[in-house]
Amino acid sequence: MGAPDDIINKVAFEVMRENEGVNVQEHIAKLPTxxxxxxxxxxxxxxxxxxxxxxxxxxxxxxxxxxxxxxxxxxxxxxxxxxxxxxxxxxxxxxxxxxxxxxxxxxxxxxxxxxxxxPGFVYGLDEQGPNKIFCIVVEGQLDAIHIDGCALGGSEIADQQAMLLNRLQKQIIVVPDRDKAGSKLVEESIEQGWCVSMPEWSQDITDVGEAVSKYGRLYTLYSIVNAANESPLKIRLRAKKWFISEN
Known part of the structure; x- marks a missing residue:
């Protein structure tokens, strides 16, 4: 009782191989080069x-x-x-x-x-030095430049991208764009166990770049860190107010 999931999975793989002759391929992401x-x-x-x-x-x-x-x-x-x-x-x-x-x-x-x-590239990794205790992750490269963070280059987190970011051994704070695609990024960030930040910006602001134009870099960075949350429940509740309706 209480056996870890990874042990159960390994046993299941062996049973399938030995008793049913099923060829099972395990997907293991490798660190990209x-x-x-x-x-x-x-x-x-x-x-x-x-x-x-x-x-x-x-x-x-x-x-x-x-x-x-x-x-x-x-x-x-x-x-x-x-x-x-x-x-x-x-x-x-x-x-x-x-x-x-x-x-x-x-x-x-x-x-x-x-x-x-x-494949698997994350923009801005070279800038995440040992003096930083957190890494802010956004979708676009220009947004990442504004806050000295990292960019996925889209609204999805590839396995290899997650490996590279987790290897930093820092608190990861994801700031989604304020559109439908960003809501998917929120859920994927929760699955990774990362923090998500959806600051109290005005409704006309859709991404970090626009926030910098309105508030400046320093306040934008402060607001992102201040709004970071790691509770899945609180993240999902905040997301209901964060995303701008397309209707």
């Missing part, structure tokens, strides 16, 4: 540009509008036709570039993002 990849052609650090043309200047104006600073990370820009209206954010892992995303500065342009990403 990432290859070094190049940035788009002609990509240069924005901080190193000496002479700005109308395209690179438009990138700076977009960064100012989004409260992004040159010293946040190594932002890049490319003069190539397919990228000259995109802010390029490199993905680092162990100080190597292993991917990137190019965000269009024209909001109605499709696709909004051009991204090179490897």
């Amino acid at each position: 990432f290859n070094t990849v190049p940035l788009p052609d002609d990509a240069v650090k924005i901080a190193d540009i000496k002479n700005f043309d109308k395209y690179s200047l438009a990138i700076l104006e977009y960064m100012s509008k989004r409260n992004l600073n040159l010293d946040d990370t190594n932002y890049y820009w490319s003069s190539s036709l397919g990228y000259r209206d995109r802010l390029i954010v490199p993905f680092y892992y162990e100080d190597r570039i292993v991917g990137w995303t190019g965000r269009s500065i024209i909001d109605d342009k499709k696709p909004r993002y051009l991204t090179e990403v490897q």
Whole structure:
């Protein structure tokens, strides 16, 4: 009586193998590895540009509008036709570039993002040093930059992403976007045993980036940490008020 679930599962696997001849495959997630990849052609650090043309200047104006600073990370820009209206954010892992995303500065342009990403990658891991006691996890990379956190690159938590975040041995605080997809992220975060934060922001704010634009980085960070909760019941109750109705 009271046998742990993992022991019960192992016994069940053996019974199936020996008595029924069933070939059972166990899914075991492995810690991901990432290859070094190049940035788009002609990509240069924005901080190193000496002479700005109308395209690179438009990138700076977009960064100012989004409260992004040159010293946040190594932002890049490319003069190539397919990228000259995109802010390029490199993905680092162990100080190597292993991917990137190019965000269009024209909001109605499709696709909004051009991204090179490897399975299991979590943006911002290199910034989670030993001096930090918690790690804030959001969906988008630009939002992560605002609060020096990590980004999943979407609203789902892959097994390998969970492994990388848990390996940090820090308190994980997830801030979902305020949409339908974000509600799924809340449930997956609860399953992982992570904290979820849904701060008392005004109803017009849908993500961390918008909160920074309205409240500033310092208060946004404070509000996230202050609202963090690890109780599944309290998280679900708060979620009923957090998510904006699409009706």
